[in-house]
Amino acid sequence: MAFDRDQVRDFARTYTDAWCGGDPTRVAEHFVPDGKIAVNGGPPTEITEVARSFMSTFPDLHLHMNDLVVKDDVVEFHWTCVGTDAGPGGSGNPVRFSGFEEWTFAENGLIAESQGHFDQAEYERQLQHGAAEPH
Numbered sequence: 678m679a680f681d682r683d684q685v686r687d688f689a690r691t692y693t694d695a696w697c698g699g700d701p702t703r704v705a706e707h708f709v710p711d712g713k714i715a716v717n718g719g720p721p722t723e724i725t726e727v728a729r730s731f732m733s734t735f736p737d738l739h740l741h742m743n744d745l746v747v748k749d750d751v752v753e754f755h756w757t758c759v760g761t762d763a764g765p766g767g768s769g770n771p772v773r774f775s776g777f778e779e780w781t782f783a784e785n786g787l788i789a790e791s792q793g794h795f796d797q798a799e800y801e802r803q804l805q806h807g808a809a810e811p812h
Contacts, residue, residue, distance in 0.1 A: 696740040701728035714791040735760030752780045770807035
């Protein structure tokens, strides 16, 4: 599938905005019906469930789009998530972690499959101890 870089960038911007908006259904609108994401090699999970989980854990979640990389039939969406672990049972610690998703698109222009990647150990460390101070 050939990608129009401007269209992909616009798509990624609205996807980023959806994550920042606090409504998991807005994130899911970027996926095919019943769209799924596999995070760090885990089982594919319904995207609304994943978005709801992160939004619950980080009520002030803000996602930054760092980069887009187009490789053949896959788009890599590189991001940084900033928020506070203030959800139910949260530590109250600030977090700032980065990762990326590998998107495969369906013919209708929505995400057919997403493989999400981030440093799980660093994420867990930040939940317990907070993000390192920026230099």
